[in-house]
Amino acid sequence: MPPRTPAQPRRRESSRIAILDATRDLLGEVPYAKLTIESIAARAGVGKQTIYRWWESKGAVVLDALLAASESAEGTGIELPDSGDLTRDLKAVLRATTAEFADPSFSAPIRALMIEIIADPALAALYQEKLQQPTHQAILTRLRSAQHAGQLRPDADLTLVIDMLYGPLTQRWLLHSTTLDDAFADALVDGVLHGFA
Known part of the structure; x- marks a missing residue:
């Protein structure tokens, strides 16, 4: 047997x-x-x-x-849409992100995690490995595609583009300073891409 x-x-x-x-x-x-x-x-x-x-x-x-x-x-995996229209794709991603941040069931535990990450280097490293780096890499891949297609300047600092897209969004979310909605997401994408197109 x-x-x-x-x-x-x-x-x-x-x-x-x-x-x-x-x-x-x-x-x-x-x-x-x-x-x-x-x-x-x-x-x-x-x-x-x-x-x-x-x-x-x-x-x-x-x-x-x-x-x-x-x-x-x-x-599984993180992948941004690639319709050929960078503005449309980034607006879809930023709208989804603002919706998540506006959802208390997602926002509350992530906010608490941010507080713990400040005091816990091991958790900070885990957060970077499992969420921040894969997300950053996925966005970078999409921006490189747009750069090769001529939608972004050849000398554009793509990491800076990501920082400028997500910095204001994260700040507003952390400080509860204003409502996060589709209009804000769209304005953010339009403003950032205007500087790098």
């Missing part, structure tokens, strides 16, 4: 999924400050040590839970 395939990897994966699901559910029910590893473990039906085997901190669990939700909604 052939040996049975061990079920351990399947159990591990189902536990990981249960933890990420529990984290997202709890984020919708309690403020980030009241979310605990104990409450996540209880909701997921696992021991605390199971969580600490995979994640070093609550912030790391929350980051992975948000990334997993984003991947299941959009598919």
Whole structure:
């Protein structure tokens, strides 16, 4: 009789999924400050040590839970639309970003993560590796395509373009200074591209 395939990897994966699901559910029910590893473990039906085997901190669990939700909604990997019209594509991306920032279920945990990142270098490195760098690279790829197509100046500093697109958006979001909407996203794209076209 052939040996049975061990079920351990399947159990591990189902536990990981249960933890990420529990984290997202709890984020919708309690403020980030009241979310605990104990409450996540209880909701997921696992021991605390199971969580600490995979994640070093609550912030790391929350980051992975948000990334997993984003991947299941959009598919794996980050890729910007490329219709051939850079203005249209960037407006679509910035509109989606402002919509996320305006959604309390997304905005509240990300805002709390930003606070933790300031004091936690390990979480900051994780955030850069899993979210900031892949996003930056995807935008850079789209901007390079536009540059090769003659839609951006050949000498345009593409990293500066990204900073100018996302800097004002992030500042307004962090400071709650004004409503984030499609009109703001469109004006931001128009203003930045005017300087680099």
